[in-house]
Amino acid sequence: MAMINLDHLSANPLLPAVQAAMIEAIQKNYGNPSSQHKIGDQAAVALDKARESVAGLIHCATPKEVVFTSGGTESINHAIKGVAFAKADKGKHIVTSNIEHNAVLRTLRRLKMMGYQVTSLPVDEHGRVDPGDVAKAITDETILVTIMHSNNEIGTIQPIEEIARITRDKKVIFHSDATDSVGVVPMDVQKLGVDLLSFASNTFYGPTGVGGLYVRRGTMIWPLLDGGVQENNKRAGTENLIGIIGMGAAAELAIKDMPSRITYAKHLKEKLLRELPNHIEEYIVNGHPEWSLPHLVSISIKYIEGESVVLLLDEESIAVSTRSACAAGALQASHVLLSIGRDFADAQGTMVITFGEDNTEEDVERFLTVLQVAVKTLREISPLYQKPAN
Amino acid sequence: MYSKTVMDHFKNPRNVGVIEGADGVGEVGNPLCGDMMSIYLKIKDEKIHDIKFQTFGCGAAIAVSSMLSEMAKGKSLDDAKRISNKDVADALEGLPKNKLHCSNLGADALKLAIQDYEDKKAGKKRPTPKRAEKHEHTHGDKCYCPYCDSEVEEGATFCMACQTDLEEAH
Structure with a gap:
């Protein structure tokens, strides 16, 4: 049976046009963009073209503001550590939120080991940061605010524009981890007002292992990798040209197809949420009803654990994601779900469904049918379901 | 798996x-x-x-x-x-x-x-x-990381050996 992928946040198929661009590059464009000969020139032309495409996707003032990286994690590390190191003489205080991705959390933990101070802000029950809290948290020592654009577990989109007005006013650098947003929802870095923005190619049907960091012109930031002068002196090392060409092709398609992709994903999401009550009882829909990724559904199903659901769905050739501690290998309930008020048991029963171009209405129906059986099976085993009084 | x-x-x-x-x-x-x-x-x-x-x-x-x-x-x-x-x-x-x-x-x-x-x-x-x-501490008095089995300090929330969060699970 063909696999139904309802986990597009984890993995997207490479679109045919992306594959074609990469295969052509593998066959014809093996050069090093830094070389001073025709083989290098050809590579440099392809690199520039991809940079223009990606810059177009996020509306940079100039393509030079795009730094290609190995993905979202590197971009985030680069943004946070790059500013922390460059501005250490001004201060060592960083402001963030309680629901960031591990790439942010652990980068900040590393900086704390090195003497930096971090203020982490709470979120409301929908997972949104109050911009007023950001304003209050900024001190004379603050060098960076890092708050994600959208959350990968609940889909909530943050009030980035409002936060950026505050950081600009207070002359603090603002980084946003937009790994799950860029290529999915419209993104205009100039309108948003961010100084740094991290993103990844595989979010929008590009290859894995390649991403980007938007660096507003004039932003004080050190490279994460030192060496050559590639990427406008911001990221040393010979570029992953094949991956970057794939990312460029995916960016062009995202620009063109985004409106129809959003409409289609919203349609599937609404169908799922509308029909879910006919299949299971006692669940919570996580995230903000309006400020949310159009393709993401996050639900906490009571009395059962998420990894078990994923395994049972996988047996029926349906791929979904869970945020249960057991599946994450972290042995602790998701900090995001606890931050929005889920208790430990509900956090354990949380699944994340993300739609893509390849999904159909039939996929949603089959998912609901299989989910209904899986939930029933697991609740029959669960001591919590038998004794809900506890 | x-x-x-x-x-x-x-x-x-x-x-x-x-x-x-x-x-x-x-x-x-x-x-x-x-x-x-x-x-x-x-x-x-x-x-x-x-x-x-x-x-x-x-x-x-x-x-x-x-x-x-x-x-x-x-x-x-x-x-x-x-x-x-x-x-x-x-x-x-x-x-x-x-x-x-x-x-x-x-x-x-x-x-x-x-x-x-x-x-x-x-x-x-x-x-x-x-x-x-x-x-419970199953290996006697000492605490061990559940991932790499290295000894960790009582109450440690981070295993230095394998760079993993531990919280209460060790």
Whole structure:
């Protein structure tokens, strides 16, 4: 049976046009963009073209503001550590939120080991940061605010524009981890007002292992990798040209197809949420009803654990994601779900469904049918379901 | 990720349910990592005549409960007490390293259920089943990282050896 992928946040198929661009590059464009000969020139032309495409996707003032990286994690590390190191003489205080991705959390933990101070802000029950809290948290020592654009577990989109007005006013650098947003929802870095923005190619049907960091012109930031002068002196090392060409092709398609992709994903999401009550009882829909990724559904199903659901769905050739501690290998309930008020048991029963171009209405129906059986099976085993009084 | 035996026991768990008027009940759980388990025993001639379980947890936790119930059924109480966490994991053809803690739950719940039976028989007041909030220190006094088995300090929330968050799970 063909696999139904309802986990597009984890993995997207490479679109045919992306594959074609990469295969052509593998066959014809093996050069090093830094070389001073025709083989290098050809590579440099392809690199520039991809940079223009990606810059177009996020509306940079100039393509030079795009730094290609190995993905979202590197971009985030680069943004946070790059500013922390460059501005250490001004201060060592960083402001963030309680629901960031591990790439942010652990980068900040590393900086704390090195003497930096971090203020982490709470979120409301929908997972949104109050911009007023950001304003209050900024001190004379603050060098960076890092708050994600959208959350990968609940889909909530943050009030980035409002936060950026505050950081600009207070002359603090603002980084946003937009790994799950860029290529999915419209993104205009100039309108948003961010100084740094991290993103990844595989979010929008590009290859894995390649991403980007938007660096507003004039932003004080050190490279994460030192060496050559590639990427406008911001990221040393010979570029992953094949991956970057794939990312460029995916960016062009995202620009063109985004409106129809959003409409289609919203349609599937609404169908799922509308029909879910006919299949299971006692669940919570996580995230903000309006400020949310159009393709993401996050639900906490009571009395059962998420990894078990994923395994049972996988047996029926349906791929979904869970945020249960057991599946994450972290042995602790998701900090995001606890931050929005889920208790430990509900956090354990949380699944994340993300739609893509390849999904159909039939996929949603089959998912609901299989989910209904899986939930029933697991609740029959669960001591919590038998004794809900506890 | 899981062995065939684990998947078999997860998909077709044996001995699921509750025994009304059980002779012994054992409940363990760790809401932090999410697994909770209840074991019910019917004892005849100091042997486990019947055993049922309920589990809230991942695939490994459910498979461990099922395998444990099969291993314990028919055994004398003394033999059943000797079933170790490792025995269960071995019978399942191994568990991924970060799932070994799940196997602790099974043998712990069984021991508690047997204890409950023996206490009742000895006329002791039946203790209220209590779910433990934290894992016991199973290797003696020292704490070990559940991922890489390196020794960590009591109360440590981060394993320096494998760079992993530990929180309360060590």
